[in-house]
Amino acid sequence: MAEIFKCDEMFDHSFFTWSSCAFGVFDGVHRGHQYLLSCAQETARKNGGASVALTFDIDPDEVFHPERLKKLMTNEERIKTLSESGVDAVVVLPFTQRFSASSPEEFLLNTFNGHAPSYLHVGYDFRFGARAKGTVKELANWARDAGTEVCAHDLKSADGAPITATRIRLLLGDNDIIEANKLLGRPYYLVGTVQQGRGEGQEFGFRTANLKVPSQLQVLGAGVYGAYAHVDGMRYKAAVSVGVSPVFADKTDATCEAHLLDFEGDLYGKAIKVEFLHFLRPMIKFETIDELIATVNGNIAWVRGNI
Ligand SMILES: Cc1cc2nc3c(=O)[nH]c(=O)nc-3n(C[C@H](O)[C@H](O)[C@H](O)COP(=O)(O)O)c2cc1C
Ligand SMILES: Nc1ncnc2c1ncn2[C@@H]1O[C@H](COP(=O)(O)OP(=O)(O)O)[C@@H](O)[C@H]1O
Numbered sequence: 001m002a003e004i005f006k007c008d009e010m011f012d013h014s015f016f017t018w019s020s021c022a023f024g025v026f027d028g029v030h031r032g033h034q035y036l037l038s039c040a041q042e043t044a045r046k047n048g049g050a051s052v053a054l055t056f057d058i059d060p061d062e063v064f065h066p067e068r069l070k071k072l073m074t075n076e077e078r079i080k081t082l083s084e085s086g087v088d089a090v091v092v093l094p095f096t097q098r099f100s101a102s103s104p105e106e107f108l109l110n111t112f113n114g115h116a117p118s119y120l121h122v123g124y125d126f127r128f129g130a131r132a133k134g135t136v137k138e139l140a141n142w143a144r145d146a147g148t149e150v151c152a153h154d155l156k157s158a159d160g161a162p163i164t165a166t167r168i169r170l171l172l173g174d175n176d177i178i179e180a181n182k183l184l185g186r187p188y189y190l191v192g193t194v195q196q197g198r199g200e201g202q203e204f205g206f207r208t209a210n211l212k213v214p215s216q217l218q219v220l221g222a223g224v225y226g227a228y229a230h231v232d233g234m235r236y237k238a239a240v241s242v243g244v245s246p247v248f249a250d251k252t253d254a255t256c257e258a259h260l261l262d263f264e265g266d267l268y269g270k271a272i273k274v275e276f277l278h279f280l281r282p283m284i285k286f287e288t289i290d291e292l293i294a295t296v297n298g299n300i301a302w303v304r305g306n307i
Contacts, residue, residue: 001083001084002053002085002088002089002090003088003089003090004079004083004089004092005090005091005092006092006094007091007111011091013112013114014115015115016091016112016115017115017116018048018050019050019052019117019118020040020041020042020047020049020050020052020118020121021091021117021119021120021121022036022039022051022052022053022087022121022122023121023122023126023128024054024055024122024123024126025056025059025060025078026053026078027059027071027072027165028073028078028165028168029081029082030163030165030183030184031182031184031185032123032155032163032164032183033155034085034185036122036153036155037085037086037087038086039121039153040052040053040087040119043118043151044088044119047118047119049118051089052087052088052090052117053090054091054093054111055078055091056092056094057075057079057092057094060095063095064100070216070218070219071217071219072165072168072169072219073217074191100130101130104128104138104139105142107129107134108139108146112146116143116147116148117148118147118148118149119151120139120149122152124136124155126139136152139152140152157182157183163183168180168184168188172188172220173220175220175223175279176279177220177278177279178278178279187276188220188275188276189274189275190220190256190274191271191272191273191274192211192213192256192271192272193211193270193271193272194210194211194270195210195211195212195255195268196210197210197255204289205297206239206259206296208241208258208259209231209260209267209272210255210256210257211257211274212253212255213256220242220276221243222243222244222283223243223279223280223281223282223283224239224241224242224280224281224282224283225240225241225277225280226240226278226280226299226303226306227258227274227277228274228307229258229260229272229274229275230273231267236260236262237260237261237262237303237304237307238258238259238274238303239261239280239296239299239300239302239303240256240257240276241256242255243255243283245283246283247286247292258272258274259300261303261304277307278306280299280302280303281299
């Protein structure tokens with residue numbers, strides 16, 4: 001696991017000298033991002049310096065558009081995933097109002113403070129500085145004087161369409177978990193603490209661990225999914241419903257409810273990670289509870305046989 005540095009007043013910017021940085025927000029740390037990170041490792045190997053994932057502590061849209069912001073992962077998970085990506089270090093820039101208001105030139109000066117990296121890898125549509133006015137062109141102008149080689153990469157998938165966090169969020173919203181997972185390079189997951197639900201699962205014969213999903217992370221389309229649930233270092237197959245249960249719509253907020261196969265015990269207050277693998281069906285407003293029970297039991301049987 002790479003070391004994580006906060007780029008504050010205490011940070012020694014000479015760390016950047018000879019380094020190869022991949023620079024971005026990296027929401028999802030998807031296959032496009034993974035490619036950028038591998039490019040930084042490649043030039044670091046050739047050049048002899050450290051490979052660095054350079055990112056922000058928050059998503060800049062948490063400052064600019066908090067109301068419409070949707071994310072593939074929390075900031076903590078994003079930084080942790082970057083630290084596990086194979087780079088030598090993660091350097092986290094505090095995204096302050098002052099920082100965001102600076103011109104592209106000031107932004108680069110504040111970021112590197114006279115210690116420019118040898119290589120800077122970015123996506124070709126990378127934007128930075130006040131009102132995102134800085135483009136790869138400004139970056140290249142600055143880099144010429146600073147002695148940095150800017151590598152702007154085209155992050156495309158096999159079908160020729162760009163791999164972006166927005167594209168993955170749209171696929172997830174359309175229940176296309178298979179394609180989203182392909183572009184992520186791993187299963188899409190949600191993490192959280194198991195909460196108390198309505199207590200009806202036991203009566204129905206299938207108990208469900210309930211996870212409250214903050215609205216910024218409500219990206220996955222409502223429906224029923226086959227998944228793996230990880231708790232206490234163990235992995236279980238799980239049948240999971242996502243979104244508002246239409247039968248009980250008047251009683252619930254949107255949640256993620258996971259029935260863990262071959263598990264018995266108490267999960268309240270425990271950390272759980274649910275990795276989504278298959279979309280089974282949309283949510284149904286059943287006429288009777290018996291229909292609900294029979295359908296969910298069928299879904300559980302499918303998960304047992306197919307995951
Ligand atoms: C695999 C699975 C599929 C579900 N499908 C539906 C559904 O189609 N429609 C619905 O209203 N509720 C559905 N539910 C939600 C159940 O109604 C819910 O788990 C049950 O009400 C128990 O809630 P509780 O654990 O909060 O008591 C599903 C739950 C699971 C685990
Ligand atoms: N196989 C299982 N899958 C999910 N939760 C289980 C399972 N077995 C026991 N539990 C426990 O039961 C709780 C869910 O019970 P349930 O009757 O559905 O009530 P509620 O979901 O309303 O809290 C879970 O939070 C967990 O502590």
